[in-house]
Amino acid sequence: MENRIxxxxxxxxxxxxxxxxxxxxxxxxxxxxxxxxxxxxxxxALALWTTTELAKDAKVNIAPRAxxxxxxxxxTIAYNVRNRRDVKTELARAKKAGAKILRxxxxxxxxxxxxxxxxxxxxxxxxxxxxxxxxxxxxxxxxPKT
Amino acid sequence: MENRIxxxxxxxxxxxxxxxxxxxxxxxxxxxxxxxxxxxxxxxALALWTTTELAKDAKVNIAPRAxxxxxxxxxTIAYNVRNRRDVKTELARAKKAGAKILRxxxxxxxxxxxxxxxxxxxxxxxxxxxxxxxxxxxxxxxxPKT
Numbered sequence: 001m002e003n004r005i006x007x008x009x010x011x012x013x014x015x016x017x018x019x020x021x022x023x024x025x026x027x028x029x030x031x032x033x034x035x036x037x038x039x040x041x042x043x044x045a046l047a048l049w050t051t052t053e054l055a056k057d058a059k060v061n062i063a064p065r066a067x068x069x070x071x072x073x074x075x076t077i078a079y080n081v082r083n084r085r086d087v088k089t090e091l092a093r094a095k096k097a098g099a100k101i102l103r104x105x106x107x108x109x110x111x112x113x114x115x116x117x118x119x120x121x122x123x124x125x126x127x128x129x130x131x132x133x134x135x136x137x138x139x140x141x142x143x144p145k146t
Numbered sequence: 147m148e149n150r151i152x153x154x155x156x157x158x159x160x161x162x163x164x165x166x167x168x169x170x171x172x173x174x175x176x177x178x179x180x181x182x183x184x185x186x187x188x189x190x191a192l193a194l195w196t197t198t199e200l201a202k203d204a205k206v207n208i209a210p211r212a213x214x215x216x217x218x219x220x221x222t223i224a225y226n227v228r229n230r231r232d233v234k235t236e237l238a239r240a241k242k243a244g245a246k247i248l249r250x251x252x253x254x255x256x257x258x259x260x261x262x263x264x265x266x267x268x269x270x271x272x273x274x275x276x277x278x279x280x281x282x283x284x285x286x287x288x289x290p291k292t
Binding site: 001002003004005008010011012013014017018021022024025026027028039040041042043044046051073074075077093094096097098099119120121122123138139140 | 147148149150151154156157158159160163164167168170171172173174185186187188189190192197219220221223239240242243244245265266267268269284285286
């Protein structure tokens with residue numbers, strides 16, 4: 001891995017409410033993606049996505065449980081790679097380093113390749129190849145405008 | 147707020163273990179700060195800090211409880227501002243947008259100014275002024291080398 005983060009995704013209960021909140025803070029969404037809100041944040045991106053979808057995507061159970069008003073974690077960090085095959089390579093490296101593989105490399109519903117691992121403290125990382133996003137030489141991410 | 151993230155801090159149980167893990171992934175720490183590990187990640191930074199210290203800093207109780215092996219959240223996102231007084235301003239804006247103020251603006255032990263708020267889903271944001279960190283015109287962060 002290079003020293004970089006492509007995307008931080010915050011799990012939210014109510015996407016409209018979360019979007020309104022971040023817009024009130026001064027954040028401007030990028031594009032119009034149903035079910036998810038992206039913000040370009042200099043060389044990376046911030047996303048709002050429902051906790052349910054986020055958990056399903058990472059193949060983990062972070063749904064709220066009785067007596068717990070908020071699920072554990074609820075945040076993923078994505079590291080985008082330049083080639084589809086790099087997803088598998090980075091996940092293998094993470095496993096060797098002691099990560100728990102949550103989801104092996106596979107084709108994502110949005111057309112790229114994705115996989116997830118958890119670090120020793122349970123922080124969830126996605127390794128993703130997204131042909132619709134631009135990565136510059138230094139790995140800075142540029143979201144598509146639409 | 148501008149569309150940017152200055153720092154993502156992951157709460158960890160064992161700092162040495164976490165550092166070893168991230169180094170094995172390929173990450174290179176920046177500087178030598180006792181009790182915390184920083185990584186320059188293009189225009190932002192990633193930090194590893196103990197959950198205990200992180201919780202204390204945000205003035206929240208995220209310590210592990212009986213029957214729960216991992217605390218809630220355990221991640222903070224920092225938004226660094228250009229002037230000390232901006233910390234107060236941004237926290238006031240967040241409060242107006244519906245955030246819960248976790249820690250009002252005050253002088254930080256590391257010499258700057260800091261405050262925390264939680265978004266509607268409980269995600270913790272720090273607003274910080276750190277005179278030792280460089281912010282470029284676009285708000286990209288540059289860590290000091292030592």
